[in-house]
Amino acid sequence: MEFHHVSVLLEESVSALVTNPEGVYVDCTLGGSGHAAKIVSQLNSLGRFIGIDQDPAAIETGKKRLANASCQVDIVQSNFENIGRVLDELQINQVDGILFDLGVSSHQLDIAERGFSYMQDAPLDMRMNPTAKFSAYDVVNHYSEEQLAQIIIDYGEDRWAKRIAKFIVEGRMNQPIETTGELVTVIKKAIPAAARRDGPHPAKRTFQAIRIEVNNELGILKEAFTTSIERLAIGGRLCIITFHSLEDRIAKQTLQQMAKGCICPVSLPICMCNHKPQIKVLGKPRVPSAIELEENPRARSAKLRVAEKIVQ
CATH class of the missing domain: 1.10.150.170 (Putative methyltransferase TM0872, insert domain)
Structure with missing residues (x-):
């Protein structure tokens, strides 16, 4: 059965993510390739897209739906906790954007035998x-x-x-x-x-x-987000779509920590750590519009957080 999934916050996430049509972009949760198809449509022949998913149904769907993309496409079956290893094996050091669309997909929910x-x-x-x-x-x-x-x-x-x-x-x-x-x-x-x-x-x-x-959905999140930020080029974007409070809390706290400057104890009169923020968080979390919620009630708890890399 073909992998069907309604992508949540599609326009908002891809417009925040893709800033360079010749850039390298990673979708860590390929799923039904809804976000992926939108991302590759924004890239030209010099761009590159990497899609990661551990579900073989998502991998097969991705290969079919992205077969005619004008940019270079790599589809990799793996867990997104391995994003660093995946990029190393593809000989990619830095990327321009990384997307996480967390939670269980509509396809997985709808296939009874799963x-x-x-x-x-x-x-x-x-x-x-x-x-x-x-x-x-x-x-x-x-x-x-x-x-x-x-x-x-x-x-x-x-x-x-x-x-x-x-x-x-x-x-x-x-x-x-x-x-x-x-x-x-x-x-x-x-x-x-x-x-x-x-x-x-x-x-x-x-x-x-x-x-x-x-x-182990929550156990792998912080490290995956941290590794992703480390692999972003300056100006690169990290977009995280969450669906419940537990994963959103981890996303929020990880981004806050990576956006911090000085981490010295408050008792010190001057900064001794010289710690620099790696990212800046771009605006408040975005939520689905009333129109999207009407079309896809499963999106009601979704939140999109966006951060930009500011220093290596």
Whole structure:
């Protein structure tokens, strides 16, 4: 099945990212190639585009959709935590722009057998890289009650985390929990009926937490953002699109740290560190327009942060 995904904040992100039609640009989350197609349309024959994704479906889609690009195109199957290695292997030292479009794609949600969705029954999977050994099945059936509760608290921010973890452990005692449908049933039993009537689907936060744990989504972000900033040329742009508060917090804090000047203790009367800011943050986070939200409700929590490299 072809990789279909509606790109969020498409115009805003690409117009902020591409400043040189002859530049080198990296899309760290190729997905359905929506952003990629827009980026390459802004580049001429001297430009170069690198698309990275760990999902083989995204790689195949990218090769098809970008086949007629006028610029040079490299499509690489890898996790974006390896961006430094990917650029080294392509013998590229510096680039003019890097884009991260975080979160799970519409395609992955819509393909039932990938096991990302609480709306469709499927094997418990949730691997963004289908060749990875560790899956949602392992988290649900092998984590202790304490571990389960902690990830649901940390990554799902669900007030019923401890109760959900208790019910999961009890539910798997007789036989493993093997499908998304079975897990949804357990979660619904754990959350009181009155609480289920209001707000989002009762399984939404737990599924988000398990997905983040399976793919180590938050653990790789800070280093990937930092490496990306190091590989930008002066004037190069970093664009980060986030979809929930946890990843947005990491993006915000990393950019703030890299934009700092002096890092001396406040007790020192003069600066001794000579630390220079590497980037400047460009404006406030941008959010989808009312028109975009009407066309794509999944974009409602999206934020775009943009930074520019100012010193090597």
